[in-house]
Amino acid sequence: MTAVAGFSLAILLNYKLRIVAATVTSLSMVPRGHTLPTELNYFLATVGPKNDTANAFFVDIPKDWFSYGSLIVLLFLVLAVIVVRCVRRKRKSHYEFKLYIEVRFQEKACEIFIKTFQLEPSCYTFAASAYLETLQVTGCWRPKLVLFWPTLLAQF
Numbered sequence: 001m002t003a004v005a006g007f008s009l010a011i012l013l014n015y016k017l018r019i020v021a022a023t024v025t026s027l028s029m030v031p032r033g034h035t036l037p038t039e040l041n042y043f044l045a046t047v048g049p050k051n052d053t054a055n056a057f058f059v060d061i062p063k064d065w066f067s068y069g070s071l072i073v074l075l076f077l078v079l080a081v082i083v084v085r086c087v088r089r090k091r092k093s094h095y096e097f098k099l100y101i102e103v104r105f106q107e108k109a110c111e112i113f114i115k116t117f118q119l120e121p122s123c124y125t126f127a128a129s130a131y132l133e134t135l136q137v138t139g140c141w142r143p144k145l146v147l148f149w150p151t152l153l154a155q156f
Helices: 002-028 063-095
Strands: 097-105 107-116 126-129 134-140 142-148 150-154
Touching: none
Parallel strands: none
Antiparallel strands: 097 107, 126 150, 134 142
16 A cells, blocks of 8 residues: 555656656746746745744754754664564564474485474474385475375374
8 A cells, every 4th residue: 555655656756847847948948928937936035033942952953953863863763673573573483493304315315394383392292103104296386295104193
């Protein structure tokens, strides 16, 4: 939803930028009687009153420093939120483990990922009284490994 809104606003901004570019181009051309005015000045050139709200402080702080300071504080807050979320994600995955099966043939060995479990390894029991009986790869486009292991016992 946000991406669609951003895309539509970008298209609208591009359209408005083209209109402004065409207006500026037409203003820079040789003046003619039927063209746009050569000067677009909608405001008076008067100087407004001085803002004396800074006199409440002992030090006169420029407004740019305030905006830069608030931007730095906001960046630190965003960084802190990112760090906290990463730490929480690591803490949640602290109690999970991944189960792999190691397949050996003569001198070669290969580890195959089986499943991710959410609790500590001591909560599960895996036992087998014999080795794999058959190991077969099926499928051409999406190959699958089929294991036939009747003596495997898994308790959760």
